[in-house]
Amino acid sequence: MSSIRDVVSLKLFSREQLDGILDLAESFEDIARGKKRSELLAGKVLATLFYEPSTRTRLSFETAMLRLGGQVLSVADALQTSSAWKGESLADTVRTVQNYADAIAIRHPEKWAAHNAAKYASVPVLNAGDDANEHPTQGLLDLLTVRRERGSIDGQTIVMVGDNKHCRSNHSFADGLANYNARLVLVNPPELALDREQIKEIEAKGRLAVGETTDLPEALKQADVMYIVRIQKERYSDPAEYERMKGSYKVDRAMLEAAGPNISVMHPMPRVDELAPDVDDYPGACYFRQSFNGVLIRMALLALVLGKAQLR
């Protein structure tokens, strides 16, 4: 048996823990779809403290809690509407919110904010994204999506396209993939490359083979999964630099069909212009199923950190 208190980084999880979380997540399918009722988290309260915008992460945390019989306190725009606006420190905020909630899901524009919150909080902290750093619950739902769409994570070639430098979803997905015998092909302009140190860490685990190219059509010919993300506008201090990188890669249905009929197309969303709407009815398009998988993963994580489930 293994217990989990905080979920701040996928770097801290073993393959056995990851597989256990994915299995637990899938066991919640009927409850997530509203076909079965659950009171597993009755009497428990989750606070969602979001200092950056979100559609999927905050709402899927909240529906996960509600579907499991728990309750939610939500701050959707904490920089403006919490006492952070008056200058309160994050350490003081979490030591206050722990009096009102049994767990805290936090999204914050500062790197390591969730890690720091976890040091101060007496209740579990779940990292819902810290700056351009990590987004571990997204990484888990991405692993689950590969497993559900392809039957296995081992043996897959994942082509990761776009802003591999700034996109925290990519960082956490790559950290998760590092535990599987698979292949990761990074496709980006040189300016948007994944951090060298992260690639070294991944390779040191000896499971995931990592390759890099700027040739998207060639990479797609090898792909079982294409994972594409937008250029992360909010991470650029220089608007001219964003304008220069914007539109670096765009994928449409014709490109996918030229590469093959059986590529699973993932996107953590939101999308801007990097993935054309005509991909939506390409057979492998699975980004809306991917966002549903976020409910399953967040149910599993909430059940685990609140002591209502355990990993074998």
Ligand code: CP
């Ligand atoms: N994937 C993701 O983090 O989406 P949101 O910004 O909508 O939460």
